[in-house]
Every structure is written in C-alpha cells, then in structure tokens.
Amino acid sequence: MGQPTPARKDMDWWRSAVIYQVYVRSFADGDGDGTGDLAGVRARLPYLAELGVDALWFNPWYLSPMKDGGYDVADYRAIDPAFGTLAEAEKLIAEARELGLRTIVDIVPNHVSDQHAWFQAALAAGPGSPERELFHFRRGRGADGELPPNTWPSQFAGSTEPVWTRLPDGDWYLHLFTPEQPDLNWAHPAVRQEHEDILRFWFERGVAGVRIDSAALLAKDPALPDFVEGRDPNPLVDRDELHDIYRSWRAVADDHDGIFVGEVWLPDAERFARYLRPDELHTAFNFSFLSCPWDAARLRTSIDTTLAEHAPVGAPATWVLCNHDVTRTVTRYGRTDTGFDFSTKAFGTPTDLALGTRRARAAALLSLALPGAVYVYQGEELGLPEAEIPVDRIQDPMYFRSGGADPGRDGCRVPLPWVAEAPYAGFGSRDEPWLPQPADWATYAADLQDRDPGSMLALYREAIRLRPVFGDGPLTWLPAPQGVLAFTRADGVSCVVNLAATPFDLPPHSRVLIASGPLDDQGRLPKDTAAWLRA
Structure with a gap:
C-alpha cells in the first residue's frame, strides 16, 4: 500500500x-x-x-x-x-x-434544559398532549399515581436522587441527570x-x-x-x-x-x-x-x-x-x-x-x-x-x-x-x-x-512538536523488566516509561529525543520518568 x-x-x-x-x-x-x-x-x-x-x-x-x-x-x-x-x-x-x-x-x-422551548410548551400543553410526546411523561404508580413510573438510577455517580419529577397535574417526567434536564424521547421523529x-x-x-x-x-x-x-x-x-x-x-x-x-x-x-x-x-x-x-x-x-x-x-x-x-x-x-x-x-x-x-x-x-x-x-x-x-x-x-x-x-x-x-x-x-x-x-x-x-x-x-516521529505504524512492545513500559511505533524510535522502584538502564540508542525528567548520573531512567529514544 x-x-x-x-x-x-x-x-x-x-x-x-x-x-x-x-x-x-x-x-x-x-x-x-x-x-x-x-x-x-x-x-x-x-x-x-x-x-x-x-x-x-x-x-x-x-x-x-x-x-x-x-x-x-x-x-x-x-x-x-x-x-x-x-x-x-x-x-x-x-x-x-x-x-x-x-x-x-x-x-x-x-436531554435539554427545562427552559428549552419544547419543554416549556410541553408543560403548558398538559397531560396527553403531542408536545409531551417529545419527552418521557408518564402517570405514576400507586393508588393515586404518587409513586415514580419506574426505578431507574441517576446517571450522576453517587447520587441517590430520583430520576422522575412529578408535576402538579399528576404527570411525571424523566431526567437521568438533574430535574432541570428533561430527557428527550428519541423514538419521536x-x-x-x-x-x-x-x-x-x-x-x-x-x-x-x-x-x-x-x-x-x-x-x-x-x-x-x-x-x-x-x-x-x-x-x-x-x-x-x-x-x-x-x-x-x-x-x-x-x-x-x-x-x-x-x-x-x-x-x-x-x-x-x-x-x-x-x-x-x-x-x-x-x-x-x-x-x-x-x-x-x-x-x-x-x-x-x-x-x-x-x-x-x-x-x-x-x-x-x-x-x-x-x-x-x-x-x-x-x-x-x-x-x-x-x-x-x-x-x-x-x-x-x-x-x-x-x-x-x-x-x-x-x-x-x-x-x-x-x-x-x-x-x-x-x-x-x-x-x-x-x-x-x-x-x-x-x-x-x-x-x-x-x-x-x-x-x-x-x-x-x-x-x-x-x-x-x-x-x-x-x-x-x-x-x-x-x-x-x-x-x-x-x-x-x-x-x-x-x-x-x-x-x-x-x-x-516531536510526536510525528512515531509515524502511523502500529505499536510493538519491546523487551523490558517488570515495571517498565517500552514500545516502538516506527523504525528507530521508541518510548520508555519507568514505573519500577529502581532506575532503568536505557536500551542502546543514539539520542534521547525528549525526557520527562533528567536521567541520573549514570545515564539511567529514574522512577516515574519517560523518554523517547532514537536507536
């Protein structure tokens, strides 16, 4: 190719x-x-x-x-x-x-904001209206519709707040996030x-x-x-x-x-x-x-x-x-x-x-x-x-x-x-x-x-600026001790990241293109440091 x-x-x-x-x-x-x-x-x-x-x-x-x-x-x-x-x-x-x-x-x-023109129109139109079909309006469960239509969880991590809000007219509307963010009905053309x-x-x-x-x-x-x-x-x-x-x-x-x-x-x-x-x-x-x-x-x-x-x-x-x-x-x-x-x-x-x-x-x-x-x-x-x-x-x-x-x-x-x-x-x-x-x-x-x-x-x-040196090729892992990530994506250019507890002896190379921190006095890659190398 x-x-x-x-x-x-x-x-x-x-x-x-x-x-x-x-x-x-x-x-x-x-x-x-x-x-x-x-x-x-x-x-x-x-x-x-x-x-x-x-x-x-x-x-x-x-x-x-x-x-x-x-x-x-x-x-x-x-x-x-x-x-x-x-x-x-x-x-x-x-x-x-x-x-x-x-x-x-x-x-x-x-979802949209509850101030969006569509939702405001839905509120004004009332239960059973075409305007409410653009969202998820439902009657509630229980003897008088006092319970939410279902038990869906909030999409806010850690939130125990309900995802249904009841209106004075008896309808509930769905909002997987805040009550100010009513969910749209994507089944509606x-x-x-x-x-x-x-x-x-x-x-x-x-x-x-x-x-x-x-x-x-x-x-x-x-x-x-x-x-x-x-x-x-x-x-x-x-x-x-x-x-x-x-x-x-x-x-x-x-x-x-x-x-x-x-x-x-x-x-x-x-x-x-x-x-x-x-x-x-x-x-x-x-x-x-x-x-x-x-x-x-x-x-x-x-x-x-x-x-x-x-x-x-x-x-x-x-x-x-x-x-x-x-x-x-x-x-x-x-x-x-x-x-x-x-x-x-x-x-x-x-x-x-x-x-x-x-x-x-x-x-x-x-x-x-x-x-x-x-x-x-x-x-x-x-x-x-x-x-x-x-x-x-x-x-x-x-x-x-x-x-x-x-x-x-x-x-x-x-x-x-x-x-x-x-x-x-x-x-x-x-x-x-x-x-x-x-x-x-x-x-x-x-x-x-x-x-x-x-x-x-x-x-x-x-x-x-240097990133194009890696070219468009796939990633190939290189041999490395435990705690070290080393790979190449183009002939002669590699990335090495040391997450091990001790410094890492860099593989043979002609040049360090860039490093995230200085090498030690023996030319090794310290812990929590990365370098790009040209072979």
Whole structure:
C-alpha cells in the first residue's frame, strides 16, 4: 500500500490529532466579568497554535441556565450571553482555522434544559398532549399515581436522587441527570430531525467535528421497565436502536467532511466497537486509559485492550488523562489510590504534588507516543492540580445530589492562570472569577512557564512538536523488566516509561529525543520518568 496523498491525509487528520479541550467558562475572561468567554479564547488562539495542537473541542457554549455547567441547553442555535454571540463564535471558528486549528463542538442529545422551548410548551400543553410526546411523561404508580413510573438510577455517580419529577397535574417526567434536564424521547421523529438540523447548522458554520455527550443513553425501552442490575438488555443504556440514529448522523457528517467523537462508557468491548463501525461514529473516548492507576501492568493491559477493541472496525483509539469531569492528573497521580473513582475524591485526601507532577509528566509522553488521537484538557499543559473549593462556593450539582459525599467537579474547572503578576493570575481583569483560584495559582501561570525550559508547558510543546516521529505504524512492545513500559511505533524510535522502584538502564540508542525528567548520573531512567529514544 502506498503512502496516503496529502488530500487524503488531511481528511484523516482526526486519526492522529492532538485535540485541546476548552472549558470556555474557565479558559480566559475577555471582558473582565469573572466568566470566561469567546473573546478570551480568541485572544489566546496564538497560545494554542504555539502549543501545536490540531483542534479545539469546546464544551457547550450554548444558551443555558447553567444548572449543570452548560450541559442543560436551552437553545442550540444561540451562544449564551455570558460567553458572547453567534457572530463571535463564527469569527472564532474562522480565526482558529486560519491558525491551523479545527473546531469541535459539544452536542448534548440525551436531554435539554427545562427552559428549552419544547419543554416549556410541553408543560403548558398538559397531560396527553403531542408536545409531551417529545419527552418521557408518564402517570405514576400507586393508588393515586404518587409513586415514580419506574426505578431507574441517576446517571450522576453517587447520587441517590430520583430520576422522575412529578408535576402538579399528576404527570411525571424523566431526567437521568438533574430535574432541570428533561430527557428527550428519541423514538419521536421530530427529535431526530431537530438534531440532524442542529448538526447541519454547526457544520455549515465551519466546525470540523462534534463531540456527543452521553452517547449511549439516548434510546430508552418504550415500556420503561424497572431497572434490574445485570438484566440484558439494559432499558436505558446502549440500546440497539441507537445505531440507526448514528448512521443517520454519519450521513450528515459525511456531507460536510465532519467527524464525531462519542462519550461512550461501556464495559463490553464488542458492544463498544459497534459505535465505531465505518458508517457510525469516527472515534469514542477511551475511559479505560483515563481511569487506569499508575501501574505498568495495568497500563499495558489498558493499552492492549483499547487497541484490540478498535482493531476490528479500523477506528483509531483516543487517549486522555483528564477532562472536565475528573480529578486532575497531577493530583490523582500524587495519591495512594492513583485510579479514578468518585469515592476517593474526598476533600483532604493526602496528595504528594511533587510525585504527582513527575508521574503526570511521564504520562504525557506516554499518551502522546501511542497510536491514535490524544485529548489534552486545558491546564494539563500547565501541570495544574485539583483545587479544593470552599463549600460555600461549590456550584456542581453532583455535590448537592450526592448529599456532599462527592466533592463534585468544580476542582478541575477553576479558571486558568495566564499572567503571574496580573489580577486573578491574568484570567480576567476586573471581577473575581466565578470559581475561586487557590492562593498559589499564579505560580502555575503560563507566562512564567513560557520562560522556563523545564516547565510542564515546555514539555508539552516539545512533545507535540516531536510526536510525528512515531509515524502511523502500529505499536510493538519491546523487551523490558517488570515495571517498565517500552514500545516502538516506527523504525528507530521508541518510548520508555519507568514505573519500577529502581532506575532503568536505557536500551542502546543514539539520542534521547525528549525526557520527562533528567536521567541520573549514570545515564539511567529514574522512577516515574519517560523518554523517547532514537536507536
């Protein structure tokens, strides 16, 4: 097989892209009101271009009451005024493209805001109306309908809150997340048509791709049976009807040379791969790697399993260390439990940030050396730790719906530090940020790291610049002692990561292309350190 033509390779950019996740509310504040906005992003586009990433994924920037960080969408065709205007979004998409940065937007198809025009019309229309058929309205159980229609669980981890809310007229409506996020009825043709129109709306404005939130939840068993753990098929997750929906979406994307990435949390590898068939989604997030502890054997298993899952359908894997929903990498890797579990996120959990930073630097080189696409959550390139938010400032509904058992996700959403000497570390100029920044936040500022060749920012920039040396080839494991990961993907270039307790003698090489930390005085790779080598 010959080399791909430049045009073909450009169309397949998503197969090996580095994609930067922008949580607009916390990225950069252009107007000084304490909330990040599109003006702030536009001003920082040169920074993102210099970082070397290929695309930007934006969390929802649509009109929203912000009951769940924008994942409660009131209007998909309008930008929330806190962020800017539709015209600004169009300028941002165009300006980013001029710098070689593609744009991926976030679609939330499982539910809308309770302020969405459809739901407001359904409330006004009353029981039995056509407007209510767009959602899941039901009469309750019990003598007077006082019991919820079924026993489905909330999709917020740790939450024991009900997923049904009763209205004064006696109807109950379904919301797998908060009561302000009513679930749509995807068996209704108008729901399908509306979302295909939304996709066209954004593709026509120049976006290159769409990230699909909670992609395995849309379809529900129309009988709404009770949930029974282990019963197959599941009445609310991974229903077979979903695949017809995504085949229709794929036709829309293909018409616009667009791509999809799905948020698909599924333990069954075969069922996961179905979403990545050639006529469905292009890619899906890899949660196995994100949640894997800092353990060589388990990381290797996660990598092998991920590649094996994707191989039958020819889809590229994705690799991600952190996102807007999970504990930041530096903090997670600095704890005794380095995996990811909501039960281990409690305030006050002992954390060794120096250790976590060493491991996060090594993990960055590991993830960027793997075959497929890599996602970088904003602030990871600065080595930001998780912030502990004062209880009276917490905004995440996950905290409230768990009765405080889960600290929520605000700790990874704290506004970024840009300029050490500026107010609020350069995030904004006038008002206090919507979430408080820790006292030492300015020490992580991008302007300081820009001048430090040993900084996390410098490491990410150089690694992303060098990443093409690995080529497009498959991963081949190299012989290595227990606790060491070593593999090659192209003739003469390898990645070595030492998770063992003792330094590792590097295999024969002509040059260390990049290392996450210095070698020891005998030229060995220390513990919790990674290097890329040319043979």
